[in-house]
Amino acid sequence: MGLKKTSIKRNEITIDQAELLAKKLADRPYGQEKTDAFVRTTISLPKKLLLVIEDLALKNKRNGINPKNNSSIIRAALEEYLIKHK
Structure with a gap:
């Protein structure tokens, strides 16, 4: 008497489901959790100041x-300001 094969359903x-999962996992670092998550905020700057930052x-x-983008420059300036004014 042979063993009966059971089929696993x-x-x-679908390709769409695979793409959705790939996009969901794409921003996660492999094997580690993000420890210092960034959050978005809105600030208003004088146009001249923004142009200087962009340049x-x-x-x-x-x-x-570094820093190579507007956010990084503003973040560095804010950190320096907060250290100076503790």
Whole structure:
């Protein structure tokens, strides 16, 4: 008497479901949790100040130095300000 094979019914996964899962997992670091999550906020700046920040970001990007984007420049300036005014 031979062993009876049991068939396991698996749900077929569509391409759309696979794409959705890939997008969901794409921003997660492999094997580690994000410890310092960023949150978005809105600030208002004078146009001249924003232009200076954008120019600096572009210059830094071209020279391969940090900070390379507006958010990083503003974050660094704010951190420096908070340290100075503790």
